[in-house]
Amino acid sequence: xxxxxxxxxxxxxRALSADxxxxxxxxxxxxxxxxxxxxxxxxxxxxxxxDSLRGITRQSDGSVRMxxxxxxxxxxxxxxxxxxxxxxxxxxxxxxxPAVRMQGTLGGSIAHADPAADxxxxxxxxxxxxxxxxxxxxxxxxxxDFFRGVFETALQQGEIVTAVVLPPPxxxxxxxxxxLSLVAGDFAIVSVAAIVANTARIAVGxxxxxxxxxxxxxxxxxxxxxxxxxxxxxxxxxxxxxxxxAYRRRVVxxxxxxxxxxxxxxx
Amino acid sequence: MSxxxxxxxxxxxxxxxxxxxxxxxxxxxxxxxxxxTGTKRGCDHGVCGACTVLIDGNLARSCLxxxxxxxxxxxxxxEGVAKGVNCSTVQRALIxxxxxxxxFCTPGFxxxxxxxxxxxxxxxxxxIRVAISGNLCRCSGYVKIVEAAERVVEAGL
Numbered sequence: 001x002x003x004x005x006x007x008x009x010x011x012x013x014r015a016l017s018a019d020x021x022x023x024x025x026x027x028x029x030x031x032x033x034x035x036x037x038x039x040x041x042x043x044x045x046x047x048x049x050x051d052s053l054r055g056i057t058r059q060s061d062g063s064v065r066m067x068x069x070x071x072x073x074x075x076x077x078x079x080x081x082x083x084x085x086x087x088x089x090x091x092x093x094x095x096x097x098p099a100v101r102m103q104g105t106l107g108g109s110i111a112h113a114d115p116a117a118d119x120x121x122x123x124x125x126x127x128x129x130x131x132x133x134x135x136x137x138x139x140x141x142x143x144x145d146f147f148r149g150v151f152e153t154a155l156q157q158g159e160i161v162t163a164v165v166l167p168p169p170x171x172x173x174x175x176x177x178x179x180l181s182l183v184a185g186d187f188a189i190v191s192v193a194a195i196v197a198n199t200a201r202i203a204v205g206x207x208x209x210x211x212x213x214x215x216x217x218x219x220x221x222x223x224x225x226x227x228x229x230x231x232x233x234x235x236x237x238x239x240x241x242x243x244x245x246a247y248r249r250r251v252v253x254x255x256x257x258x259x260x261x262x263x264x265x266x267x
Numbered sequence: 268m269s270x271x272x273x274x275x276x277x278x279x280x281x282x283x284x285x286x287x288x289x290x291x292x293x294x295x296x297x298x299x300x301x302x303x304t305g306t307k308r309g310c311d312h313g314v315c316g317a318c319t320v321l322i323d324g325n326l327a328r329s330c331l332x333x334x335x336x337x338x339x340x341x342x343x344x345x346e347g348v349a350k351g352v353n354c355s356t357v358q359r360a361l362i363x364x365x366x367x368x369x370x371f372c373t374p375g376f377x378x379x380x381x382x383x384x385x386x387x388x389x390x391x392x393x394x395i396r397v398a399i400s401g402n403l404c405r406c407s408g409y410v411k412i413v414e415a416a417e418r419v420v421e422a423g424l
Contacts, residue, residue, distance in 0.1 A: 001270060003289040003335045024336065031331045032312035034290060044289075046336050073325075097401020098379065099319050099326035184400045 002043040009052060009160065013135045015045045016158050023047055023160060025069060025108030028100050053107070053162060062168030065131070068107025068161045072096070075106060083175035083195050084126035084166055086266065090177040091118040091193070097185040107161040110146070113153045113210075115238075116187040120147045121205035122177055123164065124213055125193035130154075131163040138162065149209040173197040174267030178259040180251060182242055189243045190251055194259035196267065200224070202256055207235035207248050217260075224260055228253025276337050278303060279347030287334050294318045294329035297344060305345035305374045309403070316402030319375040320344050326382050345374035348381050356419055357381050364415035368406035375402045380416055389420050 004015040021043040053069040075092035123143035130146040179191040191205040201215035217227045237248035285300040297303040309317035318329040321343040383398040395416045
């Protein structure tokens with residue numbers, strides 16, 4: 001295996017132009033898969049020394065740009081007002097364990113696109129965008145278009161996730177992330193991200209190849225239950241060592257109710 | 268670039284040379300080449316916490332860090348915390364609380380708790396539980412490990 005550690009994006013794009021070249025971010029998924037023999041990259045390009053992939057900046061329109069190499073621990077400590085920033089911080093606090101949170105990155109996690117991971121769900125609910133760079137320039141794509149399926153994204157060979165952009169704070173809105181897992185730090189059985197003002201919009205993870213999304217949901221118990229059952233019926237959950245598909249469908253409505261009520265309480 | 272890399276890694280304050288496969292993890296280099304065998308190989312995919320070290324003062328799974336990617340950063344292992352034959356405060360509290368049975372997970376817990384106390388000298392029980400949430404112990408049931416951490420808090424050390 002060849003190993004490259006470029007200090008600029010241009011250098012990184014050149015190193016990535018070889019067939020089968022792969023980016024290494026925090027390594028918390030990729031190195032685990034290498035150790036388990038699931039992947040054996042022929043060329044790794046570490047993004048660790050590229051300063052432009054770090055840093056969190058508030059832009060003039062109120063949106064927040066977070067560099068791809070921002071760690072989960074940095075996001076967990078994010079002190080930005082209101083939804084949707086609070087949603088991302090809440091999710092980052094329940095990604096894996098302290099040691100993984102200090103090394104794992106936002107960009108690495110979303111490029112990996114595990115359907116039971118936390119960020120795909122919250123970024124979809126937040127209507128965030130993913131900034132993708134290539135030698136040809138930079139493009140912004142909505143989170144809902146970025147996540148395509150199980151470990152599948154819109155990222156093309158030779159491209160790098162450079163940042164995530166969160167939309168400006170939503171006045172009067174609250175947000176919450178409800179994650180059901182077997183033990184603290186494990187991947188979700190089912191998770192729900194909710195942003196609530198006069199109505200709720202939600203994303204549901206762990207139940208389909210990419211996050212499911214619904215908006216304009218009324219806040220009465222009945223409306224939430226109907227929306228929850230609808231999502232459960234339309235979902236395509238896996239049966240695995242964590243839970244059966246039937247169990248996942250069954251808990252979806254209750255998790256949605258909890259996420260929406262918690263979001264209301266946080267507003 | 269060849270498949271084997273000559274690496275210079277700073278561990279516990281000293282520079283060490285190693286010749287390692289480009290895909291070698293920090294854990295492999297620490298144990299198999301540099302003889303820092305206090306760091307344990309448990310699951311080798313980031314779940315058990317037995318291989319926990321500090322990289323530039325932050326907690327890290329040494330099984331999930333590539334040795335080639337450490338670069339100029341400084342690694343601290345349990346040997347660096349223990350300072351020779353003298354045990355650290357955290358280590359002594361674990362011994363005195365009977366929080367060690369087979370001992371395989373202990374270096375990982377020492378690193379997790381050492382990091383916790385470096386950030387917060389008086390953590391709550393909840394903060395202690397969160398701090399060790401990424402470390403598995405199959406003997407003790409965790410109660411005595413939490414008690415050991417609380418002993419450090421009470422002693423005000």
